[in-house]
Amino acid sequence: MSFSVAVAGASGYAGGELLRLLAAHPEFEIRTVTGHSSAGRPLIEYQPHLRSLAHLTLEDTKPELLDGHDIVFFALPHGASGELTAQLHRTGTVVDCGADHRLRSAADWAAFYGGEHHGHWTYGVPELIVAGGSQDRGSQGGGLVKQREALRGATRIAAPGCNASTVALSLAPGVAAGVIEAQDLVTVLAVGPSGAGKAAKTHLLGSELMGTANPYAVGGTHRHIPEIQQALRDAGAGAEPTLSFTPVLVPMSRGILATSTARLAPGVTAQQVRGAWEAAYADEPFVQVLPEGSFPRTADTLGANTCLMGIAVDEAAGRVVVVAALDNLAKGTAGAAIQSTNIALGLDETLGLPVNGVAP
Known part of the structure; x- marks a missing residue:
């Protein structure tokens, strides 16, 4: 069986x-690609690396053009997809890679984004642990409950923010197991600029990026903060x-290296800490915990749908340190x-998704 696919915002990163990933998917057929100012131009002009899709022409992003496909993916800036998705009545599965449907709280949306809140869709991070705080989790099926249970049969999916999913995946196992405290979490991320989009x-x-490192959205202003907090509440944060x-x-053009630290819960050992993360991701095809003493590089995840993490306990500081790497465009968004x-x-959830990166 082949599913017909449309991608809105096909000219961006x-x-x-x-x-790129859909082109290798054995069950998906890309039929329609749309853009804004690029409408009417060959897709290959904007995505010259996608040689197998050279036959496609970008069209206007109109709901009547998108509706009726089996699957529609939106890759538009925040605030741009909500109005369009509401007009799709004949599409079985709609996936928004923007922010418009990630947050449950209208107050959080107003504080960090502004404009109309278009409601919450099923969150698209299958490996996230969910517990008592989740409003869209699946039933307990043995072992840890994961967000993938809520995704089974979902028709409206909110893909994550790349920074948000990296940090949430880094910290959720410790929160769920009670081995770290959910207050005084600190994360610093090295990120590639492709996450900011293709606009000039x-x-x-x-010339502004080479040879320098530039902090931004400092002091609690980054829009992914409420998304991370929502995920950690779902994982069972007690406060x-x-x-x-x-x-x-x-x-670097793509990639995220997130170093997250959290207070060690009283009486918890380093063995219990490592056990929490290893138990959370033991059977996951795309999220992998590295051996003790090993930490990931962004280079090892480029082009792959993988998130790699290293875990350590800083005994002197009483903190757990998690270093996670992923490709912001692959596992962080499209993957x-x-x-x-x-x-x-x-x-099969692994269909069309590579685990091998590109090196050097």
Whole structure:
């Protein structure tokens, strides 16, 4: 069986990564690609690396053009997809890679994004542990309950923010197991500028990025903070999570290296800490905990739908340290979207998704 697919926002970075992965998917057929100012132009002009899709032409992003496909993926800036998705009545599965449907709280949306809140869809991070706080979790099926249970049969999916999913995956096992405290969480992320999109902006020019590291959204202003807090509440945080979040642009086109630390819960040993993370991800095809003493590099995840993590306990500081790496465009966005769609449709969740990165 082949599912017909449309991708809105196909000329951007996230749209291009969706198309790269979808092109290798054995069950999906890309029929329609849309853009805004790029409408009417060949897709290959904007995504010259996608040689197998050279026959496609970008069309206007109109709901009547998108509706009726089996699956529609949206790769649009925040605030741009909500109005369009509401007009799709003949599409079985809609996946939003933007922020419009990630947050349950309208107050959080107003505080961090502004504009109309378009409601909450099933969150597209299958490996996340969910506990008593989740409103869309599946039933207990033995072992840890994961977000993938809520994704089975879902028709409206909110793909995650790349920084948000990296940090949430880093900390949720410790919160769920009670081996770390959910207050005084600190994370610093080295991120590639492709996460900011393809639009020309002075601070994203090569001459502004090369040879330097630039912090941004400092002091609790980054829009992914409420998304991380929501995920940690779902993982069973006993009190409202508090998070200091500092992203830093570094001169690599793609990738995230997130170093997250948390207070060690009283009486918890280093063995119990490692056991919590290993138990959480033991059977996951795409999230892997490295052996003790090993820590990931972003280079090892490029182009792959993998998240690699290293775990350590800083005994002197009384803190757990988690270092996680992933490709922000692959596992952080497009890969998560496709993986979640596979689950929703009852397919093998690994279909079309690589675990091997590109090196050097």
